Amino acid sequence: MKNKKEVGMTLIVKTITRLTVGLILLYGIYIVLHGHVSPGGGFAGGVIIALSFIHLMLAFGKEAALKKLSQAASSILESLGALMFLSIALLGFLGGYFFFNFFLHKGTPFALFSAGIIPLCNIAISLKVGAGLFAIFAVLILFKSR
Amino acid sequence: MILPFFVIIPLGAAFLISLFGKKIKNFGDLLANLGTLSLLVFSLYSISKVFTNKILVYKVGGWMPPLGISMVLDGLSSFMLVTVNLVSFLVTIYSISYMEKYTDKYRFYTLFMLMLTGMNGIIITGDLFNLFVFLEIASIASYALVAFGTEAEELEASFKYAVMGSVASSFVLLGIALLYSYTSTLNMADISQVLSGRPAGMMVNFVAVLFLAGFGLKAALVPFHAWLPDAHPAAPAPISAMLSGVLIKVLGVYAIMRIFFNLIGINTVILAMLMFLGAVSMLMGVILALAQWDFKRLLAYHSISQIGYVILGIGLGTPLGILGGLFHLFNHSIFKSLLFLNSGAVDYSLGTRDLQKMGGLREKMPVTANTSLIASMSIAGIPPFNGFFSKLIIIFACIQANRFGYAFCAIAASILTLASFMKVQKYAFFGKLNPKWQNIKEVPWPMKLSMIALGVICVISALLIMPLFKPFLQSAANVLLLGNGYKDMVFGALK
Numbered sequence: 001m002k003n004k005k006e007v008g009m010t011l012i013v014k015t016i017t018r019l020t021v022g023l024i025l026l027y028g029i030y031i032v033l034h035g036h037v038s039p040g041g042g043f044a045g046g047v048i049i050a051l052s053f054i055h056l057m058l059a060f061g062k063e064a065a066l067k068k069l070s071q072a073a074s075s076i077l078e079s080l081g082a083l084m085f086l087s088i089a090l091l092g093f094l095g096g097y098f099f100f101n102f103f104l105h106k107g108t109p110f111a112l113f114s115a116g117i118i119p120l121c122n123i124a125i126s127l128k129v130g131a132g133l134f135a136i137f138a139v140l141i142l143f144k145s146r
Numbered sequence: 147m148i149l150p151f152f153v154i155i156p157l158g159a160a161f162l163i164s165l166f167g168k169k170i171k172n173f174g175d176l177l178a179n180l181g182t183l184s185l186l187v188f189s190l191y192s193i194s195k196v197f198t199n200k201i202l203v204y205k206v207g208g209w210m211p212p213l214g215i216s217m218v219l220d221g222l223s224s225f226m227l228v229t230v231n232l233v234s235f236l237v238t239i240y241s242i243s244y245m246e247k248y249t250d251k252y253r254f255y256t257l258f259m260l261m262l263t264g265m266n267g268i269i270i271t272g273d274l275f276n277l278f279v280f281l282e283i284a285s286i287a288s289y290a291l292v293a294f295g296t297e298a299e300e301l302e303a304s305f306k307y308a309v310m311g312s313v314a315s316s317f318v319l320l321g322i323a324l325l326y327s328y329t330s331t332l333n334m335a336d337i338s339q340v341l342s343g344r345p346a347g348m349m350v351n352f353v354a355v356l357f358l359a360g361f362g363l364k365a366a367l368v369p370f371h372a373w374l375p376d377a378h379p380a381a382p383a384p385i386s387a388m389l390s391g392v393l394i395k396v397l398g399v400y401a402i403m404r405i406f407f408n409l410i411g412i413n414t415v416i417l418a419m420l421m422f423l424g425a426v427s428m429l430m431g432v433i434l435a436l437a438q439w440d441f442k443r444l445l446a447y448h449s450i451s452q453i454g455y456v457i458l459g460i461g462l463g464t465p466l467g468i469l470g471g472l473f474h475l476f477n478h479s480i481f482k483s484l485l486f487l488n489s490g491a492v493d494y495s496l497g498t499r500d501l502q503k504m505g506g507l508r509e510k511m512p513v514t515a516n517t518s519l520i521a522s523m524s525i526a527g528i529p530p531f532n533g534f535f536s537k538l539i540i541i542f543a544c545i546q547a548n549r550f551g552y553a554f555c556a557i558a559a560s561i562l563t564l565a566s567f568m569k570v571q572k573y574a575f576f577g578k579l580n581p582k583w584q585n586i587k588e589v590p591w592p593m594k595l596s597m598i599a600l601g602v603i604c605v606i607s608a609l610l611i612m613p614l615f616k617p618f619l620q621s622a623a624n625v626l627l628l629g630n631g632y633k634d635m636v637f638g639a640l641k
Binding site for chain 2: 075076078079080082083086089090092095096097098099100101
């Protein structure tokens with residue numbers, strides 16, 4: 001252990017990170033999926049998802065986090081999120097209007113699957129925001145190390 | 147039905163380019179040019195739509211406007227859409243060759259299309275908060291584009307622009323928040339309806355001042371102009387052309403026109419303020435431009451001066467003044483983008499922007515020299531070109547409204563503009579060829595093509611004031627002359 005170059009923070013931080021990072025990611029996904037019935041939504045959930053990866057990067061160094069989600073992959077995910085949002089909006093033309101909420105059986109209060117396209121939009125936004133925020137953080141880290 | 151496509155096409159193109167641009171060669175060139183071409187076709191088609199229907203209102207998502215977001219296409223929107231998409235199409239053709247010298251060309255197209263999304267969105271939207279969102283899309287894309295070269299000069303200019311632009315955006319946001327708390331609605335037509343039912347008070351005046359400062363900074367009117375002479379020269383030439391040609395007009399002038407004339411309702415105090423700011427910008431811009439030796443910096447100062455003409459014309463508030471202001475807006479976007487593309491062509495071949503180092507380029511670069519001569523004569527107001535007619539209308543409108551002082555300012559600024567462009571022509575294109583430039587070549591064909599097209603439009607757009615084409619300008623001016631009647635038009639179209 002000693003002769004290998006130590007990256008990241010101390011053992012305590014790494015252990016705690018290992019325990020919490022999955023919970024943070026799950027919490028982010030929860031916030032995204034329940035965006036239409038509780039406070040939060042695509043943006044907040046996306047930020048929390050990105051924070052779980054940033055948390056990894058802070059504790060284990062940039063290589064560990066970039067192995068999980070590389071910069072190119074995050075940039076592709078970001079574009080995909082935006083395109084997904086746009087195509088959901090375009091699918092609204094099926095009902096005659098841009099952004100038309102074309103699902104039937106919508107509008108039951110407090111039911112998870114009753115909001116039509118809104119959860120799908122939230123997922124798209126969370127992809128865009130999460131990947132974007134992570135990419136920005138990664139770029140800042142990479143430039144700093146130069 | 148065509149209204150949302152002004153936002154969908156550039157937005158979709160932007161993210162498709164960012165997704166596939168790196169893998170497939172020339173994908174960015176192709177998709178960006180196709181996108182801007184289709185936008186140009188759509189915007190030309192919108193002219194005929196406006197002629198038959200007067201006003202088109204689109205309900206986004208099928209929600210009724212005071213609650214849902216609406217998109218509105220009227221004469222003014224259609225006029226601005228044609229201006230923006232015409233310039234952006236010719237600029238994308240130009241960037242095919244010009245942007246070769248930068249790395250990551252596809253990122254440039256992504257940002258470019260996002261900026262175009264923002265501008266088209268501002269023009270087409272009928273919702274005040276939506277306008278702010280699109281304003282931020284366009285501004286943030288333009289901050290990134292100014293810094294595209296990532297040299298010290300570009301980064302400094304971009305940082306300055308970003309700080310000042312964010313201050314302006316916060317003014318606009320504060321104004322929108324106050325207006326929302328006062329009227330409880332964000333739909334433009336609905337705000338206008340609520341305001342017309344309330345007595346005039348300090349709140350509306352305060353909001354008007356916030357908007358004037360916020361959008362005035364985006365339009366680079368004189369007390370708020372400090373970012374422009376740094377930001378415009380630092381950007382790549384196609385972006386300078388877009389920033390100077392259309393961005394400051396859409397983000398600044400169009401928003402000022404729409405909000406002050408159609409929303410808040412115009413009064414003599416605001417008109418006097420606009421006229422004064424316009425006249426000051428006109429004179430200050432041109433006087434500062436006279437002493438410049440950097441080609442693009444000189445053009446940037448002239449943008450301030452020419453925006454002053456537009457604001458002066460609109461601030462007169464008379465039918466002739468507004469017509470002249472709008473006509474000058476169109477003309478300026480054509481000849482100023484042409485001049486910036488010329489400066490880019492010189493930079494592309496020579497690698498310098500210093501006028502003192504050039505000389506006699508006419509022999510080596512005939513297309514650039516001739517098109518820049520056309521553009522210089524247009525901006526200086528020499529008779530057969532478009533700039534002459536619009537300046538003449540503005541000066542006539544000043545005299546008609548008994549504003550002789552402003553008419554004199556407009557004439558003086560025009561003479562100083564002529565002097566400044568005679569300097570450009572003498573030092574850059576006429577005279578003896580500097581032996582250092584013995585081996586330079588003319589620029590590649592896409593750059594020539596777009597410069598020639600803009601040069602031809604400089605000549606033929608003088609015809610816009612002829613009776614045959616005048617309805618195009620007149621329908622835009624009518625929207626502003628309608629003032630508060632805008633809300634009745636929108637609600638009438640919804641029924």
